[in-house]
Amino acid sequence: MTSAERTVATTGRDLRVPFGLALIVLACVAPLFLGNYPLHAIIIALIFLLPAHGLNLLLGYTGLLSLAQAAFFGIGAYTSALLAVNFGTPFYLNFLAAGLVTGAIAAPLGIPALRLRATSFVMCTLGFVIIGQAIAKNWISLTRGDMGLSAIPKPYFALGPASFTVSGTVGFYYLVLAIAAVATVAVYLIVRSPAGRNMIAIRENETLAESVGIPTWHYKLVVFMISAAFAGLGGSLYAHYLTVVSPLTFQMYYSTTMLIIVLGGGAGTISGVVFGSLLFVGLTETLRVAPELRMIAYGFFLLGLVFWFPNGFAPLIGRFWSFLEKRK
Numbered sequence: 001m002t003s004a005e006r007t008v009a010t011t012g013r014d015l016r017v018p019f020g021l022a023l024i025v026l027a028c029v030a031p032l033f034l035g036n037y038p039l040h041a042i043i044i045a046l047i048f049l050l051p052a053h054g055l056n057l058l059l060g061y062t063g064l065l066s067l068a069q070a071a072f073f074g075i076g077a078y079t080s081a082l083l084a085v086n087f088g089t090p091f092y093l094n095f096l097a098a099g100l101v102t103g104a105i106a107a108p109l110g111i112p113a114l115r116l117r118a119t120s121f122v123m124c125t126l127g128f129v130i131i132g133q134a135i136a137k138n139w140i141s142l143t144r145g146d147m148g149l150s151a152i153p154k155p156y157f158a159l160g161p162a163s164f165t166v167s168g169t170v171g172f173y174y175l176v177l178a179i180a181a182v183a184t185v186a187v188y189l190i191v192r193s194p195a196g197r198n199m200i201a202i203r204e205n206e207t208l209a210e211s212v213g214i215p216t217w218h219y220k221l222v223v224f225m226i227s228a229a230f231a232g233l234g235g236s237l238y239a240h241y242l243t244v245v246s247p248l249t250f251q252m253y254y255s256t257t258m259l260i261i262v263l264g265g266g267a268g269t270i271s272g273v274v275f276g277s278l279l280f281v282g283l284t285e286t287l288r289v290a291p292e293l294r295m296i297a298y299g300f301f302l303l304g305l306v307f308w309f310p311n312g313f314a315p316l317i318g319r320f321w322s323f324l325e326k327r328k
Helices: 003-033 036-060 069-087 091-113 118-138 168-192 194-204 206-211 216-242 252-265 270-289 294-308 314-327
Strands: 156-159 162-165
Touching: 003 036, 003 168, 036 069, 036 168, 036 216, 036 252, 036 270, 069 091, 069 118, 069 216, 069 252, 091 118, 091 156, 091 216, 118 252, 168 194, 168 216, 168 270, 194 206, 194 216, 206 216, 252 270, 252 294, 270 294
Parallel strands: none
Antiparallel strands: 156 162
């Protein structure tokens, strides 16, 4: 790296630190100047950020397109809801169980699926969504079928003699914000680790990666499980926020939403996925004020994205940093 390149890189890091701190402060004080509905839209966006992070690890960094995130999202939601409703367990146990159960279920599903070629793998993951929804509909003794599970308690924490419940939009906003921040840092650590570099090598050329000793199939299985666990954690938050889950939690719409977040924000980038989640999920929630035009407007927005930003908003974010560097 030349001295000029080092200067630019250092400048970029110098600019991103205060900019990141400003965003953190802005996020923390947002409830002071935002109403309940904007906060609700942000909460939904942050909930969907978790499965989007998981899909980004799988698609953006490992090169595997999966449509199964809605299935794992639903499994996590039902796991957390069943524990809370039937056993009254505190939220943090339900939340961790949702991630662990979903990751464990992903293992036997991924073992045969990851041996398929790209197109067949995509179709196989789509089948997971259909199977998951069918089980939720027909295993009535466990899931109550189309009636779903209701009266799911709000997040409840029991820490020794003290206990408290997160209630209200503002309280849930801060809970989801903290979890989303931790998840984002975890993804950053994964992609910056040697394992992350191996994932990128698999994405770029799987045959070459295997020839230099990278156990590509084992990496893909582990990433598939981690991706599923992230989706399960998001499903847990979703269940405790809406306090109801049904077979509709497995609907394909959720998988396409997560895919739009990753591709529209910028696959293979963390900042792009965060931006995409806030933009696309927030946009769909905002457009609910005009239900007749909601999906039409959203469709035209996606068409514009495809034509003007075919690689998502990540390059635009990069140009923004370059602009700030030049201004400095």
